Amino acid sequence: MARQRVPGGRNRPSSKDRAPSRPGINVNRPGSHGNMALCRSSTLWIVSSGILIMGIAYVSYQGYLQTRVNTPLSVPSAVSNSGLSDPTRFWGSYRPGVYFGMKTRSPYDLLSGLMWFIPDQITQNDIGFRHWCEQGDNLARYGWVKHDGENFGVQEIFDRNLKLTTSFVKRPGGDRGGDWTARIRVEQNHTKKVTQMVSLFFYFGLDEKAEGALLPVLDASDALRMNEISGTSPTLGSFRVKFVENGQAKQHFHAKLISPGPQSYTDLVMRQLRRYEDKQAAIGLDPTSNVEGDPNLLVYQVNAVTPFELDVVFESGANMAGRVEGELVGNLYTDALKQLERDYDLAFEAQFHLQNKGFSRQDVDFAQAALSNMVGGIGYFYGHSLVQSDSNPQAVQYWDAPLYSAVPSRSFFPRGFLWDEGFHNLLIAKWNPKISADILAHWLDLINVEGWIPREQILGLEARAKVPAEFVVQHNKNANPPTLLLALESMMHAKENRQSTWFREFLVRVWPRLELWYDWFNTSQQGPVPGSFRWRGRNGTADRELNPKTLTSGLDDYPRASHPTEDERHLDLRCWMALASKLMADIGRLIGMDHEKYSATSEFLHDNMFLNEMHWSEKHKAYLDFGFHTEDIRLERPPINSKTHRPGMPKPEKIRVTKTPPKLQYVPQLGYNSLFPFILQIIDPSSPKLAAVLADLEDPQKLFTPYGLRSLSQSASLYMKRNTEHDPPYWRGPIWININFLAVRALKHYADAPGPNQYRAQKVYLKLRQAVIGNVIREYHRTGYIWEQYHDKTGHGQGCRPFTGWSALTVLMMGETY
Structure with a gap:
């Protein structure tokens, strides 16, 4: 700490420490008052300048402090691979806030998701529309039962008297992150066999600020049905989506929409619904409200009788020429999923040894669901x-x-x-x-x-x-x-x-x-x-x-x-x-x-x-x-x-x-x-x-x-x-x-x-x-x-x-x- 300046004592400068007098200047000569005025003026100027400089410095320092809170640390990134440089984790079920959706690990890119409702469960005040995971939906149970974090996942959703099984399998290949297929299977959640209708929606959208294009490919015999989507994005290049059904579809609908972002998808889709009296009073998307310009959200809808299965196939442009092994649908998808599930079971036991520790099959199922x-x-x-x-x-x-x-x-x-x-x-x-x-x-x-x-x-x-x-x-x-x-x-x-x-x-x-x-x-x-x-x-x-x-x-x-x-x-x-x-x-x-x-x-x-x-x-x-x-x-x-x-x-x-x-x-x-x-x-x-x-x-x-x-x-x-x-x-x-x-x-x-x-x-x-x-x-x-x-x-x-x-x-x- 600096010493205090006090009169007298050892802190007082000695004569040899004092500034010497300037030679040749007589402070008592005539006219010295003018010099003193000049000195006072100079002093005021110096003090004012000092205050100004200190003020500028203070303001500058405060501005500097304001920038620190949102200035990143300037050292090399801790993340070594991202986006397409890490193809194993490029695609995934990276939208945990929705019941099911696929997304890339690239900013502002393509994303997809599932929505549904059960027509005969509609009440006067609630259509029972499902999209975001909501506590208020009061589902009996939902969650992943198997998921390895990279290659596949299987989820079960129990909504009233229906069971929905959503799964996906990824396929490596090409330089655009590979392909994947998602399957949505809907069936009765009880042994009593009754006719049950379900309305499924699967959409593809460009995230907020995303660039690219989405183009629907409509069915030649049914203008309400969208069979495919073709599209482009800066990261994915060109791609194609196909909808392959297995079961009894009653009606098809689609929508071409413009959305400010995925936070608005639920409300936007629900606003497009209308009742079609000429189709057994079916509730479906209204194509008359489709946008004239380029959409950034395409929605596919099918009303079907359970049991029903929908395969959604995403193919990167690099792979659209056709794989030797064929599209990942039907039995090919089923076989690939079963093999991944078997591999998961073996890896899980090798890591946690629960069967070896005497846990029951039911307990192991719980543990696999928790990890998944x-x-x-x-x-x-x-x-x-x-x-x-x-x-x-x-x-x-x-x-x-x-x-x-x-x-x-x-x-x-x-x-x-x-x-x-x-x-x-x-x-x-x-x-x-x-x-x-x-x-x-x-x-x-x-x-x-x-x-x-x-x-x-x-x-x-x-x-x-x-x-x-x-x-x-x-x-x-x-x-x-x-x-x-x-x-x-x-x-x-x-x-x-x-x-x-x-x-x-x-x-x-x-x-x-x-x-x-x-x-x-x-x-x-x-x-x-x-x-x-x-x-x-x-x-x-x-x-x-x-x-x-x-x-x-x-x-x-x-x-x-x-x-x-x-x-x-x-x-x-x-x-x-x-x-x-x-x-x-x-x-x-x-x-x-x-x-x-x-x-x-x-x-x-x-x-x-x-x-x-x-x-x-x-x-x-x-x-x-x-x-x-x-x-x-x-x-x-x-x-x-x-x-x-x-x-x-x-x-x-x-x-x-x-x-x-x-x-x-x-x-x-x-x-x-x-x-x-x-x-x-x-x-x-x-x-x-x-x-x-x-x-x-x-x-x-x-x-x-x-x-x-x-x-x-x-x-x-x-x-x-x-x-x-x-x-x-x-x-x-x-x-x-x-x-x-x-x-x-x-x-x-x-x-x-x-x-x-x-x-x-x-x-x-x-x-x-x-x-x-x-x-x-x-x-x-x-x-x-x-x-x-x-x-x-x-x-x-x-x-x-x-x-x-x-x-x-x-x-x-x-x-x-x-």
Whole structure:
């Protein structure tokens, strides 16, 4: 720090340090007042110029700060192959938000999808039109039963009394990404044979901003029927689509439309429907409303009697001259699909060994469906986020970029979430590590020059249409758990990965991005004392929340300090940084990068003595957060003002009232947060603290249930308490599979580690593993779905469904593949 200038003393310049007088100038001579005026004028000019320069510099610096939030990191891309350079993954079922659709991994290109309704199920207020995966459709069950993530997929959809089976098979070849065929089979969902009509729609459209052309080829004898589509796009070149039917078709219709994007397809198609009295009162697309110009959406419709089968054949122009083996339709398609299914069964058993472990065929079917929905839920998105920083008065656009990512829920969260994606890839990496590496690379390419990654990715008009406006903008102060590192850590543990050239090259590409991401966490989320960390983003002025949420932690309403301050120390974030430090050191050693600073930090954050000093409460015998907290806090309704309140007016909302002033202390809320030193395996196997954690895991009055670990102990004051008058508890009691997986994995680690708690860890491991697996499978067969969370008293699935994101980690627990 610079020394202060004070009169006299040792800071006063000595005579030899003073500026010498200018020779030849007599300050007392006549006319010196004019010189003094000139001097004052010069001084004012210098000061004014300085202020102006400082102002310009300040404005320039503020402008620079405004650009940082949406400036990409200038290092080579982590994604090595994309678009046509990766033909194996060029085409796929990359539209998880619709019941079935095919899409390329190229921006603004051709996409396709399925729609349907059941004519005799129409009610006065609802046609029962299906397209987007919607919770409100209340389907008995839907989801992939087999999907390998690259070559094929088979999905079953149970809609009222119909069963739809959608499948696809890809064929490599040519230089435009190959060909594919999709099959839609519709049949009765019961043994009683009755005539059942179904109306199927299959469309091809050019995505928002896409260039190209779509031309219908109509039937010579039926002007309402479209037999084929011919088209072009910059990526695909020329292509052809054929519709091949097997069954009793009653009527055909088609539409040529112009759409602003896929977010409008449902409404646009429904508006074209009319009743044809001359065709048995059939409901079909109205060709009189077809556009005159060039359409960017073509819709094929067939009304048919079940059972009915439709093959949709896409052929690249490079292959249209005809393959030697013929078109992929009929028996040729059936045989190709059966072979792929057999290969999938063999690969699944080789990876997870479930039959060898004694699981029933029904249990194996569940596990295959869970994995298939995970990889079948991978989407390809392109667009930009809306972001904001303290330097930006308004939200600004992130740069346009692709994202290849699994999604938590096709119906409720059909987009990328940073918090979820690391858990997703714990499973995906076991099935196909190259897919996981591709996913992680896409996420890391979204890092900006600050080292920040927006935690929720809402890219493209179709994705944005499913998100309320208040959740779209992401702030660069806000972190999210770096769970991508969980997947990287798992991949590092696999010997075949560490020894492979492709994996080392992948790590070299992502290393500079990982370094910057780590540094961003280490600086932006640092806590009040060395070795402590604090999640930003808590709103201490939210007077309607019983406990201000910590959305950035991923645990949302999990109880933290009641009054957010800068003095908070968040246990889970400290443990994430311990994991990150160790992993960075391990990766650095493997690829020959500088790892010493990460090794030193890892050693410090894994030191149990420092961990205990900062987060162990001897009073509560648990690891806890620390902060400005009081337990004596309530939600109360303010008194009604009888002078202004009128009958029928809503009552004022409840607000939080602090009964006893807060003080700096440990936050006595035992739950998932308390387990982080255990679930991230930071506690030493010989530590006496491990025995206390295991006791809490086993205690049914605290965390253990016959269905898995509840998120908050029954002894906690906020157990199952609403956070606002309207918000039900979320992470305050329900069972979440991602944390249960980490707990089961940690129990296996401690069961294998010599120490005084080894036998007890083994006992709890067997008990908890069986509880979680048994309940998830039971609920799947009872309800048809894997769920977001499970009730801690009944085990019943709740929240959104299907939730085959991190809840699919049940497969790894079944296979004991950690």
